[in-house]
Amino acid sequence: MDWFNSVDATYQAQVREINESNRAWMDARFAAFDARMDAFEAKIEAKLETGLSGFRTEMSRFRSEMIFWMFGFWTATVLPLAALVLALNGAFTR
16 A cells, blocks of 8 residues: 555656646746737837827828918908908999
8 A cells, every 4th residue: 555655646746747847838938928929019019109100290291281271262262252342332433
């Protein structure tokens, strides 16, 4: 009976050693995966920031262009209306 107990203890020790080895291997794999994910996230954030910078520049240019066109359309609307009001009030007649 003692022989069975010693064999069982030996197998338990071997299984424990294998489990600890597997756990250390998995911890190393997870650490490597975390490092790769951190690098990937940093790369994505850098590209996103670059894209947003370009987007901001483009939106600034678009805003300036829109203000120019809005002023042009406003002028093209107000001047004829002012002339119409003056004409209806008799400013162009003697």
